[in-house]
Amino acid sequence: MAQVGIFVGTVYGNALLIAEEAEILLVEAGHEVKLFDEGSLESWQYYRHHFALIITSTTGQGNLPDSIAPLYQEVKDKVGYQPELHYGLIALGDSSYDHFCGAGHTFDDLLQEQGAVRVGELLEVDALQHPEPELVTGPWVKKWAELIKA
Numbered sequence: 001m002a003q004v005g006i007f008v009g010t011v012y013g014n015a016l017l018i019a020e021e022a023e024i025l026l027v028e029a030g031h032e033v034k035l036f037d038e039g040s041l042e043s044w045q046y047y048r049h050h051f052a053l054i055i056t057s058t059t060g061q062g063n064l065p066d067s068i069a070p071l072y073q074e075v076k077d078k079v080g081y082q083p084e085l086h087y088g089l090i091a092l093g094d095s096s097y098d099h100f101c102g103a104g105h106t107f108d109d110l111l112q113e114q115g116a117v118r119v120g121e122l123l124e125v126d127a128l129q130h131p132e133p134e135l136v137t138g139p140w141v142k143k144w145a146e147l148i149k150a
Contacts, residue, residue: 004051053088085117
């Protein structure tokens with residue numbers, strides 16, 4: 001059983017709904033899970049020694065939503081090297097925009113620069129192709145839940 005912190009960046013609530021479903025799936029897989037719709041650096045620091053799942057939508061020109069932007073900035077400015085962090089990332093976006101899934105890629109790039117270990121592939125979910133994103137995210141979360149059992 002792993003301890004997982006789910007950190008959510010949402011504007012209209014889609015990422016939060018996906019995070020709530022991910023929480024259920026991870027608990028069903030035997031993991032201990034806590035969801036943060038506005039995560040703090042303190043909570044991040046705890047889960048960097050366990051597992052973090054970042055689920056974020058993208059706003060404007062590939063920007064992070066207001067609910068996760070402060071956490072991103074604190075991780076960038078105050079955390080530094082964190083090779084002990086194992087994480088997964090689900091990026092929500094709309095491929096009709098120039099910066100498709102930009103927020104997710106921005107967070108992923110930062111964590112990679114800091115030496116964190118991504119477990120599994122980054123999942124991009126295109127709103128144009130998947131109007132019901134949980135049909136894509138659910139199977140990914142189930143697979144991720146198995147990957148973090150090791």
